Amino acid sequence: MDPNVISKKELLELTGISYGQLYRWKRKNLIPEDWFIRRATFTGQETFFPREQILDRIDKIINMKDDLSLDELADVFSPNLAGTKLTFVELLERNIVSKTSLELFVHQQGESETYTFQQILYAYVLERLLVTGEMSLDEGAGLLKALVSHYPKLEGKPCELIFVRKMGISSFILVSSSTELYFDSGVKVVKRLNLAGCIEELKAKIS
Incomplete structure (x- = not known):
C-alpha cells in the first residue's frame, strides 16, 4: 500500500467524520475534486486521498467550522486572492x-x-x-x-x-x-x- 495515500474507509474511521460530511465538504469546495483518487483494488474500485493533505484539511475544517460558515471556509481554502x-x-x-x-x-x-x-x-x-x-x-x-x-x-x-x-x-x-x-x-x-x-x-x- 502506498504510504502517501489513505483509503476513504480509513479516513472516516480515523477522523470520525461521516460519509455525508465528507461529500458535503466536497460539494462546498472545501475538499478539492482532485483529492478523490479512484483506484482498482482486489475488492473493486476504491477511493483514496493524499494522506497528509486530506488529514490536515479535515483537521482545519473541524477546528474552524464553529466560527465560520462552509461558504466562508471555502473562501479560506480557495487557491488565490483575486485582486490582491x-x-x-x-x-x-x-x-x-x-x-x-x-x-x-x-x-x-x-x-x-x-x-x-x-x-x-x-x-x-x-x-x-x-x-x-x-x-x-x-x-x-x-x-x-x-x-x-x-x-x-x-x-x-x-x-x-x-x-x-x-x-x-x-x-x-x-x-x-x-x-x-x-x-x-x-x-x-x-x-x-x-x-x-x-x-x-x-x-x-x-x-
Whole structure:
C-alpha cells in the first residue's frame, strides 16, 4: 500500500467524520475534486486521498467550522486572492517576505509598483526554502524560473513542489498532489512542499 495515500474507509474511521460530511465538504469546495483518487483494488474500485493533505484539511475544517460558515471556509481554502496587490514596502512591513527573498525575486523577475497574489506566492515559497538554509540563493533563482514557467499550468489544482539534488545539481519539480513519483538512489529529495498549504498560510498573513 502506498504510504502517501489513505483509503476513504480509513479516513472516516480515523477522523470520525461521516460519509455525508465528507461529500458535503466536497460539494462546498472545501475538499478539492482532485483529492478523490479512484483506484482498482482486489475488492473493486476504491477511493483514496493524499494522506497528509486530506488529514490536515479535515483537521482545519473541524477546528474552524464553529466560527465560520462552509461558504466562508471555502473562501479560506480557495487557491488565490483575486485582486490582491501589495507593494515592496508593504510586503516587508507586514513581515510576509524577508528583504533577502524579495530582493532576489525582484532581481529575477523585475521591479513592479505592486505585486499580485501569484507573484507574492512565488516570493513566499522562495522564503520558505531559503529561511531553512536548505537552498542557496543561486538555487532560489532556479526555483523562481520553475514556478513562473510551470505553476500557472497547475494553478487552481492541489500541487506539490519537490526540490531534489543529484551530484550537486538541483532541480525543482511541480506535480499534482495525487501523482506518485519514484527517484533513483542517486537523487536526494531535499524538500517536498505542499503549495496549497503555502497558499493558506499566505492568505492568513495577508488578510
